[in-house]
Amino acid sequence: MTEPKPTDDELKGTEQPFVQHLFELRDRLLKAIYGIAIIFLVLVFYPGPSALYDFLAMPLVRSLPEGSKMIAVGVVSPFLVPIKVSVMAAIAVALPWILYQMWAFVAPGLYRHEKNLVMPLLTASTLLFYTGAAFCYFFVFGQAFPAIQKMAPSSVAVSPDIEAYLDFVITMFIAFGVAFEVPIVVVILARMKIVSVEQLKKFRSYFVVGAAAVAGLVTPPDPVSMLALLIPMCILYEIGIWSAQFFIRHTAAPLDEEAAPEEPVAKEETKASAGS
Helix, strand or coil: CCCCCCCCCCCCCCCCCHHHHHHHHHHHHHHHHHHHHHHHHHHHHCCCHHHHHHHHHHHHHHHCCCCCCCECCCCCHHHHHHHHHHHHHHHHHCHHHHHHHHHHHHHHHCCHHHHHHHHHHHHHHHHHHHHHHHHHHHHHHHHHHHHHHHHCCCCCCCCCEHHHHHHHHHHHHHHHHHHCCHHHHHHHHHHCCCCCHHHHHHCHHHHHHHHHHHHHHHCCCCHHHHHHHHHHHHHHHHHHHHHHHHHHHHCCCCHHHHHCCHHHHHHHHHHHHHHC
Protein backbone atom coordinates (compact mmCIF):
# COMPACT_ATOMS: atom_id res chain seq x y z
CA MET A 1 0.00 0.00 0.00
CA THR A 2 1.43 3.36 -1.05
CA GLU A 3 0.90 6.43 1.05
CA PRO A 4 -0.55 9.56 -0.56
CA LYS A 5 1.98 12.10 -1.74
CA PRO A 6 1.65 15.31 0.29
CA THR A 7 0.91 18.45 -1.62
CA ASP A 8 3.83 20.89 -1.68
CA ASP A 9 3.21 24.30 -0.14
CA GLU A 10 3.95 27.03 -2.70
CA LEU A 11 4.92 29.48 0.06
CA LYS A 12 7.17 27.09 2.01
CA GLY A 13 10.54 28.70 2.67
CA THR A 14 9.46 32.22 1.71
CA GLU A 15 8.85 33.44 5.27
CA GLN A 16 10.63 36.66 6.27
CA PRO A 17 11.16 38.43 9.60
CA PHE A 18 8.58 41.03 10.62
CA VAL A 19 11.15 43.86 10.53
CA GLN A 20 12.03 42.97 6.95
CA HIS A 21 8.34 43.27 6.03
CA LEU A 22 8.31 46.76 7.57
CA PHE A 23 11.35 47.76 5.52
CA GLU A 24 9.69 46.41 2.39
CA LEU A 25 6.49 48.34 3.18
CA ARG A 26 8.50 51.54 3.72
CA ASP A 27 10.29 51.13 0.40
CA ARG A 28 7.02 50.54 -1.45
CA LEU A 29 5.40 53.60 0.13
CA LEU A 30 8.39 55.77 -0.76
CA LYS A 31 8.32 54.55 -4.36
CA ALA A 32 4.60 55.39 -4.59
CA ILE A 33 5.23 58.88 -3.17
CA TYR A 34 8.15 59.44 -5.54
CA GLY A 35 5.94 58.51 -8.48
CA ILE A 36 3.25 60.99 -7.39
CA ALA A 37 5.87 63.72 -6.86
CA ILE A 38 7.41 63.23 -10.31
CA ILE A 39 4.04 63.40 -12.05
CA PHE A 40 3.06 66.44 -9.97
CA LEU A 41 6.21 68.29 -11.04
CA VAL A 42 5.52 67.45 -14.67
CA LEU A 43 1.94 68.72 -14.41
CA VAL A 44 3.07 71.93 -12.71
CA PHE A 45 5.29 72.81 -15.67
CA TYR A 46 2.94 71.44 -18.34
CA PRO A 47 0.07 72.08 -18.74
CA GLY A 48 0.21 73.99 -15.44
CA PRO A 49 -2.19 74.23 -12.44
CA SER A 50 -4.33 76.97 -14.00
CA ALA A 51 -4.81 75.02 -17.22
CA LEU A 52 -5.77 71.91 -15.26
CA TYR A 53 -8.38 73.81 -13.29
CA ASP A 54 -9.74 75.43 -16.46
CA PHE A 55 -10.15 71.95 -17.96
CA LEU A 56 -11.87 70.71 -14.79
CA ALA A 57 -14.23 73.71 -14.74
CA MET A 58 -15.05 73.61 -18.45
CA PRO A 59 -18.42 71.77 -18.12
CA LEU A 60 -19.67 74.36 -15.61
CA VAL A 61 -18.24 77.43 -17.38
CA ARG A 62 -19.96 76.43 -20.62
CA SER A 63 -23.34 76.39 -18.86
CA LEU A 64 -22.97 79.77 -17.13
CA PRO A 65 -24.87 82.78 -18.49
CA GLU A 66 -22.96 84.88 -21.00
CA GLY A 67 -20.50 87.18 -19.28
CA SER A 68 -20.54 85.23 -15.98
CA LYS A 69 -17.39 83.78 -14.43
CA MET A 70 -16.52 81.73 -11.39
CA ILE A 71 -15.36 83.60 -8.29
CA ALA A 72 -12.75 83.00 -5.58
CA VAL A 73 -14.03 83.84 -2.08
CA GLY A 74 -10.85 82.95 -0.20
CA VAL A 75 -7.79 85.20 -0.30
CA VAL A 76 -5.40 82.44 -1.39
CA SER A 77 -7.98 80.32 -3.23
CA PRO A 78 -6.80 81.41 -6.71
CA PHE A 79 -3.41 79.89 -5.85
CA LEU A 80 -4.26 76.92 -3.60
CA VAL A 81 -7.20 75.48 -5.54
CA PRO A 82 -5.26 74.95 -8.81
CA ILE A 83 -2.41 73.40 -6.78
CA LYS A 84 -4.91 71.00 -5.16
CA VAL A 85 -6.16 70.06 -8.61
CA SER A 86 -2.60 69.34 -9.72
CA VAL A 87 -1.99 67.11 -6.68
CA MET A 88 -5.20 65.16 -7.23
CA ALA A 89 -4.46 64.83 -10.94
CA ALA A 90 -1.00 63.49 -10.08
CA ILE A 91 -2.53 60.90 -7.72
CA ALA A 92 -5.06 59.89 -10.38
CA VAL A 93 -2.39 59.48 -13.05
CA ALA A 94 -0.08 57.62 -10.65
CA LEU A 95 -2.84 55.28 -9.44
CA PRO A 96 -1.63 52.28 -11.51
CA TRP A 97 1.89 52.79 -10.12
CA ILE A 98 0.53 53.00 -6.55
CA LEU A 99 -1.51 49.83 -7.01
CA TYR A 100 1.50 48.07 -8.51
CA GLN A 101 3.53 48.86 -5.37
CA MET A 102 0.70 47.44 -3.26
CA TRP A 103 0.63 44.34 -5.44
CA ALA A 104 4.42 43.89 -5.28
CA PHE A 105 4.24 44.00 -1.48
CA VAL A 106 1.37 41.54 -1.13
CA ALA A 107 2.00 39.13 -4.04
CA PRO A 108 4.86 37.10 -2.46
CA GLY A 109 2.46 35.97 0.28
CA LEU A 110 -0.29 34.77 -2.06
CA TYR A 111 -0.88 31.33 -3.54
CA ARG A 112 -1.12 30.90 -7.28
CA HIS A 113 -4.92 30.66 -7.31
CA GLU A 114 -5.11 33.78 -5.13
CA LYS A 115 -2.89 35.70 -7.56
CA ASN A 116 -5.14 34.57 -10.41
CA LEU A 117 -8.04 36.22 -8.56
CA VAL A 118 -6.46 39.36 -7.11
CA MET A 119 -4.49 40.62 -10.12
CA PRO A 120 -7.44 40.72 -12.57
CA LEU A 121 -9.68 42.30 -9.92
CA LEU A 122 -7.06 44.94 -9.13
CA THR A 123 -6.67 45.83 -12.80
CA ALA A 124 -10.41 45.82 -13.43
CA SER A 125 -11.14 47.98 -10.38
CA THR A 126 -8.66 50.62 -11.57
CA LEU A 127 -10.15 50.73 -15.06
CA LEU A 128 -13.69 50.85 -13.69
CA PHE A 129 -12.84 53.76 -11.38
CA TYR A 130 -11.33 55.69 -14.28
CA THR A 131 -14.39 54.88 -16.40
CA GLY A 132 -16.77 56.11 -13.71
CA ALA A 133 -14.93 59.40 -13.27
CA ALA A 134 -14.70 59.96 -17.04
CA PHE A 135 -18.39 59.14 -17.48
CA CYS A 136 -19.23 61.69 -14.77
CA TYR A 137 -17.12 64.43 -16.35
CA PHE A 138 -17.97 63.99 -20.01
CA PHE A 139 -21.63 63.01 -19.77
CA VAL A 140 -23.20 63.75 -16.39
CA PHE A 141 -21.74 67.23 -15.96
CA GLY A 142 -22.68 68.15 -19.51
CA GLN A 143 -26.30 67.24 -18.80
CA ALA A 144 -26.62 68.32 -15.17
CA PHE A 145 -25.08 71.81 -15.14
CA PRO A 146 -27.28 73.29 -17.91
CA ALA A 147 -30.36 71.85 -16.19
CA ILE A 148 -29.31 73.37 -12.86
CA GLN A 149 -28.67 76.78 -14.41
CA LYS A 150 -32.16 76.79 -15.97
CA MET A 151 -33.65 76.28 -12.49
CA ALA A 152 -31.91 79.39 -11.10
CA PRO A 153 -34.23 82.39 -10.51
CA SER A 154 -33.73 85.34 -12.83
CA SER A 155 -32.93 87.54 -9.81
CA VAL A 156 -29.89 85.45 -8.90
CA ALA A 157 -26.44 86.05 -10.41
CA VAL A 158 -24.87 82.63 -10.91
CA SER A 159 -21.14 82.83 -10.00
CA PRO A 160 -20.00 79.59 -8.32
CA ASP A 161 -16.99 79.62 -5.98
CA ILE A 162 -13.96 77.76 -7.34
CA GLU A 163 -13.27 75.94 -4.05
CA ALA A 164 -16.89 74.84 -3.63
CA TYR A 165 -16.87 73.60 -7.23
CA LEU A 166 -13.70 71.58 -6.60
CA ASP A 167 -15.27 69.92 -3.53
CA PHE A 168 -18.38 69.10 -5.56
CA VAL A 169 -16.39 67.64 -8.44
CA ILE A 170 -14.26 65.47 -6.15
CA THR A 171 -17.37 64.14 -4.42
CA MET A 172 -18.98 63.31 -7.76
CA PHE A 173 -15.85 61.63 -9.13
CA ILE A 174 -15.52 59.47 -6.04
CA ALA A 175 -19.24 58.64 -6.08
CA PHE A 176 -19.25 57.55 -9.72
CA GLY A 177 -15.87 55.83 -9.43
CA VAL A 178 -17.03 53.79 -6.44
CA ALA A 179 -20.43 53.10 -8.02
CA PHE A 180 -18.69 51.63 -11.06
CA GLU A 181 -16.95 49.13 -8.74
CA VAL A 182 -20.19 47.15 -8.43
CA PRO A 183 -18.88 44.15 -10.48
CA ILE A 184 -15.80 43.91 -8.25
CA VAL A 185 -17.91 43.85 -5.09
CA VAL A 186 -20.24 41.23 -6.57
CA VAL A 187 -17.32 39.00 -7.61
CA ILE A 188 -15.66 39.24 -4.18
CA LEU A 189 -18.89 38.46 -2.32
CA ALA A 190 -19.55 35.44 -4.53
CA ARG A 191 -15.93 34.23 -4.50
CA MET A 192 -15.77 34.41 -0.68
CA LYS A 193 -19.05 32.46 -0.56
CA ILE A 194 -20.79 35.19 1.41
CA VAL A 195 -23.61 34.99 -1.13
CA SER A 196 -24.17 32.57 -3.98
CA VAL A 197 -24.69 33.45 -7.62
CA GLU A 198 -28.30 32.31 -7.37
CA GLN A 199 -28.87 34.64 -4.42
CA LEU A 200 -27.34 37.51 -6.39
CA LYS A 201 -29.81 36.86 -9.19
CA LYS A 202 -32.72 36.92 -6.71
CA PHE A 203 -31.48 40.21 -5.21
CA ARG A 204 -31.83 42.10 -8.51
CA SER A 205 -34.97 43.98 -7.53
CA TYR A 206 -33.55 44.94 -4.12
CA PHE A 207 -30.36 46.15 -5.75
CA VAL A 208 -32.29 48.36 -8.18
CA VAL A 209 -34.12 50.00 -5.27
CA GLY A 210 -30.88 50.52 -3.35
CA ALA A 211 -29.08 51.85 -6.42
CA ALA A 212 -31.93 54.31 -7.04
CA ALA A 213 -31.64 55.57 -3.47
CA VAL A 214 -27.86 56.01 -3.81
CA ALA A 215 -28.23 57.76 -7.17
CA GLY A 216 -30.80 60.13 -5.71
CA LEU A 217 -28.48 61.05 -2.83
CA VAL A 218 -25.17 61.59 -4.63
CA THR A 219 -26.26 63.13 -7.94
CA PRO A 220 -27.56 66.66 -8.62
CA PRO A 221 -31.33 67.11 -8.28
CA ASP A 222 -32.29 66.32 -11.86
CA PRO A 223 -33.61 63.05 -13.35
CA VAL A 224 -30.94 62.88 -16.07
CA SER A 225 -28.08 62.70 -13.56
CA MET A 226 -29.93 60.17 -11.43
CA LEU A 227 -30.62 57.87 -14.38
CA ALA A 228 -27.05 58.37 -15.61
CA LEU A 229 -25.84 56.68 -12.41
CA LEU A 230 -28.71 54.23 -11.87
CA ILE A 231 -28.65 52.60 -15.32
CA PRO A 232 -24.87 51.90 -15.39
CA MET A 233 -25.03 50.46 -11.85
CA CYS A 234 -27.78 48.03 -12.88
CA ILE A 235 -25.84 47.00 -16.00
CA LEU A 236 -22.65 46.57 -14.00
CA TYR A 237 -24.52 44.42 -11.47
CA GLU A 238 -25.43 42.00 -14.25
CA ILE A 239 -21.82 42.05 -15.49
CA GLY A 240 -20.73 41.28 -11.93
CA ILE A 241 -22.97 38.20 -11.77
CA TRP A 242 -21.54 36.88 -15.04
CA SER A 243 -17.98 37.66 -13.93
CA ALA A 244 -18.54 35.93 -10.58
CA GLN A 245 -19.43 32.69 -12.34
CA PHE A 246 -16.27 32.95 -14.44
CA PHE A 247 -13.96 33.70 -11.52
CA ILE A 248 -15.42 30.99 -9.29
CA ARG A 249 -14.81 28.46 -12.06
CA HIS A 250 -11.23 29.52 -12.87
CA THR A 251 -9.80 30.68 -9.53
CA ALA A 252 -10.88 27.92 -7.14
CA ALA A 253 -8.34 26.68 -4.61
CA PRO A 254 -6.85 23.29 -5.57
CA LEU A 255 -8.57 21.42 -2.73
CA ASP A 256 -9.87 18.70 -4.99
CA GLU A 257 -6.36 17.99 -6.23
CA GLU A 258 -5.13 17.59 -2.66
CA ALA A 259 -7.94 15.23 -1.74
CA ALA A 260 -7.76 13.16 -4.91
CA PRO A 261 -4.86 10.82 -3.90
CA GLU A 262 -6.76 9.68 -0.79
CA GLU A 263 -9.51 7.89 -2.75
CA PRO A 264 -7.34 5.10 -4.28
CA VAL A 265 -5.78 4.52 -0.87
CA ALA A 266 -9.15 4.02 0.71
CA LYS A 267 -10.07 1.47 -1.98
CA GLU A 268 -6.81 -0.47 -1.42
CA GLU A 269 -7.45 -0.61 2.32
CA THR A 270 -10.93 -1.99 1.68
CA LYS A 271 -9.56 -4.72 -0.62
CA ALA A 272 -6.86 -5.66 1.89
CA SER A 273 -9.36 -6.00 4.73
CA ALA A 274 -11.67 -8.09 2.51
CA GLY A 275 -8.82 -10.44 1.52
CA SER A 276 -7.76 -11.02 5.14
